Amino acid sequence: MKPISKIHSDEAIILEIRLGGIHGELAKTNLFRQYAYFVRKRPAKYGLTEEDALDAYTDAYLAVIDHIKSGRFRGESSIKTYLSRIFRNKCVDKARRNATMKVDWVEEFPDLRDESRNFLQTIISREELKGVRKKLALLNEKCREMLLMSAEGYSPLEIAQKLNLATARSASSQRYKCLEKLKKMMK
Amino acid sequence: MTELIDKYLKGELSEEERVAFEKRVEEDPYFRGEVKGQIKAEYAIRTKAKKVKKQALKAEYARLVAETDELRRIQPLYRRSSFLIVAAAAVVLLIVAVRLWGNSPKMNADELFAAYIQPVPLSFSRSESDTAMLSLATAYQGASYAQAISAAERLLKDSAYASSAQLWLSLAISQLMTDQPQAALRSLKQIEPGSAYEEQALWYEALALLKVDPALARGKLAEIADSGHYMQKKAGEMLERMEEE
Structure with a gap:
């Protein structure tokens, strides 16, 4: 090529x-x-x-x-x-x-500070993260789509436009609500 | 709490806040549980998003490889990279050069147009939801230029796309490929100077003029040949081959 x-x-x-x-x-x-x-x-x-x-x-x-x-x-x-x-x-x-x-799980968090990387690795192991992705299926479709768009780097404004939400602020607050839901499922 | 943990994971806390955060994680089992839950949630989302994105990119790569192979198949001999073909071409060129020493073959404007027109590969968004763009991409890349013209014209009626240089360029090329040089010239005029497609627009304008007014085409080709344009070499070659008026 x-x-x-x-x-x-x-x-x-x-x-x-x-x-x-x-x-x-x-x-x-x-x-x-x-x-x-x-x-x-x-x-x-x-x-x-x-x-x-x-x-x-x-x-x-x-x-x-x-x-x-x-x-x-x-x-x-x-x-x-x-x-x-x-x-x-x-x-x-x-x-x-x-x-x-071996893949270091903290690689998925590139914005973390170096000190935080070492710290987090002491409180959560790679094994504990196995299978967590399956739990995404338990979320409703809108929440899943919103969280995935955010992880793909779409700004709150772009998310609001794509999902027909009134403002970027409402996209941000709904993202937190969806994250809360998923967090509860992970406990 | 979710927002605070989010800021920590994004590296947005100050140094003092970060130290306090980590101290709290060590001392408060409830907070530690919250942090672990959020990391699991974020990890799940990020790895899923990455997987989806990478699958789409790998499909794009497969399309690109297929297109490149297709282009290579229809490329003129001298552009193929295989050593044997290049070697064979060199021998043929040597023989031709000896026979036509000092007498390069001349072509009329139509012949030149046919020899040099080649649609530039353009990539369009292939989002499933953007059906209008998808149908333009499919038609243009599948060389169905009549369909590409109607798809591009439909999109350009939408105010969101009306000034898209890429759409005007795809429309102009499709018009040239369907022997509508005047319409192509009108479409090319819509591409603003300074646009990312300015050089392409100039090149296709010169090609369209070959069909409309060869004297003007000669001027455009000279302009390209004298600049640092990406088709500078080709334009020079065309001027040498162009018959005297």
Whole structure:
């Protein structure tokens, strides 16, 4: 697979992703496709299959989207360089995981401070988190959709628009109510 | 309490608040239970959301691979990457070059158009709920350009999309592919200067002009060939091949 000719400037991609909506979605898809050739040009030294490399690429891409939205990506390098660096790190992680089969659960909480990571690992083990996903099925559909949208990085305003809620504030408060419900089910 | 734990998990507490939070978790069994419950809930949601998203991205990758393979299949010989094909092409080119030394083959405007027109791959949102966009994507990517025109025109009537450069570009290309260069020129004029698709618009404008007014097309191609445009090389090549008026 060859690189696709560049059809969006970095500035346009960043702006559209931050603005969200249909154009944001298009920009995200274009970004994913633009650098998907990384998968085939993966670093050979880690011995990853195409499937593993695709897994690493999707992880890297999702991290970049998250960093663009949160402002953590400050445009000091091009998106291509930034994505390529994260992709390389994810390939290393993937190779390590393949060797040890261990995944640290706190990886799902990338915003946690380092001190908190160590602390939380002392109060909750990986085993305790097994099977928790099944409990999502017990939630009503609206709550499930709202929580999933929030986890996918949609802003309260976007959630309000998609779920026909009056304001971003009501989306936030309903999200907390849904989270409360799910939390009770986890006890 | 849910909001406080949420802020902690998002790293939004101050250093003092974080220390107090963790102290409370150690000392208060009820609070610890709340934190553990919320972590389990968040973990369940985040891993589920990630799984769904990754499945969609992997499907997008599979589509991209299929499209690329398809493009490679219909690409002109000189753009294929296989070593043997490149080597064979080099030999053929060498023979042709020797025979046509100093006499590059000329083409008229219609022949040039046919030789260089190729729709740019565009990706559209494929959200199941966005049926209008989905039908445009399916028609455009499946080369059903008449259907793509009506789908794009329908979308552009919606004020939310009326200024979408990507939609105007897909409409213009579909019009060119169905031999409607005048309509394509009108669509391309809707793409604002400075848009992310400005370069594509200029390239397709030059191609449309080949059908309408070759002298103007020559001017546009010269503009592209003199700039850092992504089709600069191709435009130069076309100018060399273009017959004198």
